[in-house]
Amino acid sequence: MFSHDDLRELLILTALGALVGFVHLVLRPGLPVLAEPAAACTLAEPARAEPPPEALRSELPEDVP
């Protein structure tokens, strides 16, 4: 089905693709390779209290922030 030459080409092209990816990463920083996306909140920092939507706000008494 696939010859050794086919698989050799696949391996070389994959390695070349990885190289291109890392060169692109170095030349165009902005995407850390292994960084985790920023969490919405951490244990050290409580979650931000979001204000209620406008529809609910109109039902609240005036003194509620």
Add this chain to the structure above:
Amino acid sequence: MSDATSHVPEDMSPTPSRSELGPALTWLARLSLAGVFLAAAAPKLADPVAFAAAIANYQAFPDASVNLIATLVPALELVGALALLTPWRRGGALLLAGLLLGFTALLAVSLARGLDLSCGCFGASASETADPVSALHLLRNLGLLALAALVLAAPRPAGVR
């Protein structure tokens, strides 16, 4: 009076023979596949952060690996597409077929999980609801896989080792 068409040689007939059609179809498959993957790789390379966000939306990979995938996938697409236009076409077709199998599996799992998200196939869209994942994406990928199979069905070019 003799019939003029009876003197037309066999190889001058307007209908291409089967042996001529094979390489032409393979060329068409190579050009189409290369064009699609070049068009897919360019926006992802231009905005890797947006593509990383599109990958994260699939909720299929560990967070730590998302950026690595967003770096490697467009580069592999670019290299595979360019290889299709060179004598290393079979290696390029194998590489793109592998990517397509991965994409198809990811799309199928997302559809089965009922995730409503943007495909991100041609880079991240401005809106998350643009180009939502659907069965059409699976069909498109199967069509592209057929093109890769067509390239692989052609014999290895002479002189390429």
